[in-house]
Amino acid sequence: MSEIKRAAGLLRAGELVAFPTETVYGLGADAANPQAVAKIFAAKGRPQDHPLIVHLADAGQFDAWARDIPAAARLLAATFWPGPLTLILRRQPVVSDAITGGQDTIGLRVPNHPMALELLREFGGGLAAPSANRFGRISPTMAQHVRDELGESIAMVLDGGPCQVGIESTILDLSGDVPAILRPGTVTAAAIAAVLGQEPAVGLAPGGDTPRVSGSLESHYAPRTPLELVSSDGLVFAVRNAIIRRERTAFLASMAQPIHHELIEWRLAPTEPGPFARSLYASLRELDDLGCDRLVVQAPPATAGWTATLDRLRRAAG
Ligand code: TXA
Ligand code: MG
DSSP states (O other), X not given: OOHHHHHHHHHHTTOOEEEOOSSSOEEEEETTOHHHHHHHHHHHTOOTTSOOEEEOSSGGGHHHHXXXXXXXXXXHHHHHOSSSEEEEEEEOTTSOHHHHTTOXXXXXXOOOOHHHHHHXXXXXXXXXXXXXXXXXXXXXXXXXXXXXXXXXXXXXXXXOOSOSSOSOOEEXXXXXXXXEEEEOOSSOHHHHHHHXXXXXXXXXXXXXXXXXXXXXXXXXXXXXXXXXXXXXXXXXXXXXXXHHTTOOEEEEESSOOSSOOTTEEEEEOOSXXXXXXXXXXXXXXXXXXXXXXXXXXXXOOSSGGGHHHHHHHHHHTO
16 A cells, blocks of 8 residues: 555544645644544644644635635635645634634645645545644654654654745735735745735734734744844854853854854854755754754844744744
């Protein structure tokens, strides 16, 4: 039996299967089976009121999950799916509260990864899948990250190699009066505006005081080691400071190591936003595992191409 057939069989039996997407690895369960979905929350240690994204094989399955679908949603799906854009729409009444955290909306996405699409086609239905990490921690971009962190609690991990995008999808809320970006990603506000002819709002959707997007919590995507963002101008100072304070410090920076010292670990980061995002989470995990006193990341420029990466780094810094 092929790996994909076996994975689909496990999902039908209500088990958890981790699978690759172009953004990060997802922890998948049959979205139509509340007991299976409950296993996701248990494995991740995730609060029950945090809704899950349902992954679909194609936009043709829209109507099974969402209602009152605006033309904008169909247009964006036609443009960006399969791809790293999650659309928040009004849910169909049949969708279980376990998926939506009791809200009247649902997040839908068609991922752009051949293995994910093959699995979704073979499975046939929707797969609820958060990032396959413990709650609040760094999302996995390699199968080994998932095995290390959740190996015991899941039936199978499909290995599709390293994720090509490396950070989570853009979340766009289309359930309200104006389109609103709830989580920035590589599908940018400008790219969405170009399709809609309207600039999306940025920030939390109005009306909720509980976090509708767990990725909106301040401390998220976080390594264990305290992380600090430092501008390129401040890096030399940060190195000197670490040496004076006798703190073993790991740096992730695009500039060459200015001072060599036994207390300083230095990793070079890519200078372009795409490659930086692709390698970011694996680098943070690796640096975290060094067990240093502190991590210092060179802050990327606050320009449009870096919005999503900067967002994740700020949350990682808490
Ligand atoms: O790239 C991604 O989106 C990855 C891959 C696996 O697809 N998934 C992912 O899932 O990042 P997760 O659960 O780690 O983050 C999804 C975010 C959560 O913060 C959740 O609160 C939010 O989406 N979300 C899901 N449904 C929602 C809804 N109906 N309204 C508002 N936010 C929602
Ligand atoms: Mg997550």
